[in-house]
Amino acid sequence: MSTEEKALNFIEQIIEEDLKNGLPQDKLRFRFPPEPNGYLHIGHASAICLNFGLGIDYNAPVNLRFDDTNPAKEEQEYVDSIKRDVEWLGFQWDTECYASDYFQQLYDWAVHFIKNGKAYIDSQSSEDMAIQKGTPTQPGVDGPFRNRSIEENLDLFERMKNGEFPDGTHILRAKIDMTSTNMLMRDPIMYRILHKHHHRTSNDWCIYPMYDWAHGESDYLEQISHSFCTLEFLPHRELYDWFLDQIFDSAKVRPKQREFARRNLSHTVVSKRKLLQLVKENHVNGWDDPRMSTISGLRRRGYTATSLRSFATTTGIAKRDNLIDVSVLEFCIREDLNKIAPRVMAVLDPVKLVITNYPVDKEEWLDAENNQEDESAGFRKVPFSRELYIEKEDFLEVAPAKFFRLSIGNEVRLKNGYIIKGESVVKDSNGNITEIQATYDTDSLSGSGTEASQRKVSGTLHWVSISHAIEAEVRLYDRLFIDEAPDAHKEKDFLEFVNPESLKIVTGFVEPSLKDVKNEDKFQFQRLGYFTVDKDSSASKLVFNKTVGLKDAWEEKGKKEENLLMNTLKEINKYVKEKDENAAEIILKPIIENIKSIDNYSLIINTIIKNIKNDNNALLFANLVLKHSEKVSAKDFETDVISKLYSMSLKSQLTSVRILAIQNLKNDSENFSNFQTQLAELKNTEKNEKVLELL
Secondary structure, three states: OOOOOOOOOHHHHHHHHHHHOOOOHHHOOEEEOOOOOOOOEHHHHHHHHHHHHHHHHOOOOEEEEEOOOOOOOOOHHHHHHHHHHHHHOOOOOOOEEEHHHHHHHHHHHHHHHHHOOOEEEEOOOHHHHHHHHOEOOEOOOOOOOOOOOHHHHHHHHHHHHOOOOOOOOOEEEEOOOOOOOOHHHOOOEEEEEOOOOEOOOEOOOOEEEOHHHHHHHHHHHOOOOEEEEEHHHHHHHHHHHHHHHHHOOOOOOOOEEEEEOOEEEOOOOOOHHHHHHHHHOOOOOOOOOOOOOEHHHHHHHOOOHHHHHHHHHHHOOOOOOEEEOHHHHHHHHHHHHHHHOOEEOEEOOEEEEEEOOOOOOOEEEEEEEOOOOOHHHOEEEEEEEOEEEEEHHHEEOOOOOOOOOEEEOOEEEEOOOOEEEEEEEEEOOOOOEEEEEEEEOOOOOOOOOOOHHHOOOOOEEOOEEOOOOEEEEEEEEOOOEOOOOOOOOOOOOHHHHEOOOOEEEEEEEEOHHHOOOOOOOEEEEOOOEEEEEOOOOOOOOEEEEEEEOOOOHHHHHHHHHHHHHHHHHHHHHHHHHOOOHHHHHHHHHHHHHHHHHOOOHHHHHHHHHHOOOOOHHHHHHHHHHHHHOOOOOHHHOOHHHHHHHHHHHHOOOOHHHHHHHHHHHHOOHHHHHHHHHHHHHHHHHOOOHHHHHHO
């Protein structure tokens, strides 16, 4: 890579600098170090692409090392799933390693630390140790066991290893600096007692090393040149280096820890703990539920390895944590599937269409292009007959001017087939349409070259022949959370943002070419989106998962909600200017309805915050949103923010603002008492009867 002329990210710049300063190229070695306590997620996919991508670019080996130091949470199932995910993404590791491979060496080094006065056994309770450790602004103090003799420490440590003590009785701590400004350096834990069965070492060990102790030393044992991790480990770098200082041999490569920003993805969570909670509490159907941000879930939904690698490349490597909109990921999968997914026809909300002038016993097999983006994909045959299914939403008995689908008296083309004209409908006793009757132009077959076939019509519909259609279960997946950052709100449980519409299951009909599909086969259902065959599918029951729509429906909804709020704010001006009370109420009613219709929590929060300013109309709008939104309440705001809204509103010249502020305060028991003085002052000066009545 060093000879290539390309813009380097800061990670590559670090490597290039080390090579320039004398690190031999053949000493480069990277690693991906997952903890086998859950399934990997989209954030891990980016880390995999980073480390293995560096290995490819620099022709350097990359180890897959499992950080299996906590048997209480780790399982072989997770090991297997991680290996499967890495291979599926298209990467191959050089050596498969485990922290447990080094348990004996880590123990021997720990004994060495004790002998050199660099570690000691602490027998305090966790509560006492937390007090003794101090705070970020207050230095820690030496604990009562910090100066135990080397002999006593060695004896206790061996007995800990032999299983003589119950969990929590003793720990081994490094002896560093209890006054360090970095709290991680205040005598960190190296070992704890844990009587748990380990998935590899069985019951051989009763003590297990902590991550900070095991990680850097494992890097050193494997001669990893660069240990890349996320920004949360930046404070750990000092400890990483201190541990290495104690055992480093200058004849060997010294690992270097460097940090990059975590890629947080909107409308999802990537905390393993929260993902496990979703699984255990049955909000989803397992780790590979297609709504999950796990690699296995994304794969099952229909995401390709190519799309995830493309996402990692597109989002790049950053030095600051950022929230990447999930639409970027969805763009990557659309772009890939557009190239590779065959086009087929499926109807998910069917209504019967009868072409009355088409012969009853006739059927035709029409040519249909498999993928216009791929010339080599060729054509397939699809059956056409007198009775078809079309989507219910593709027909209106009486249509508005810009309805470009089928209606009575209007023409549309059936994809790959004929031009038809709506003639009449059949309805049931409840007035529901059960059958649409149409006629076709016999000379209008698509691709026939006739004058009629080249006639322009308002739209083209997909369809399936009823007599040939195959019934299928179709799982319509959507984003799992309705908020862009569900776990970023201090006063909210992230589960409050679970999208109740994240899965809808419908029975649809697909064309017969799909009868022999296999798990993970991918298709574009024309005009509907991209779908993949689920593992639950069988020869007797086809099951498809919706991967992604053809367009970003969430972006459209988001823009609509933003525009709706902007237009609502404009209506506030009309409301304020209206002198007639009844007319004002008429204007106010749709304003309130608009506010209630907004689902986007973050949008509502930001709208209120933006309108806390010295502007009467803005304050009125902020109070209206706070009062009538069903998604937020006063407790969702920082105290200083909500207090500013109340304080400014109670001083407003607009009576309606003062009224709303008092009403909102009465609904906010936490802050109501803090405004008693200001409310009393207002009562002494207020002249409006409605305000006085509220006071």
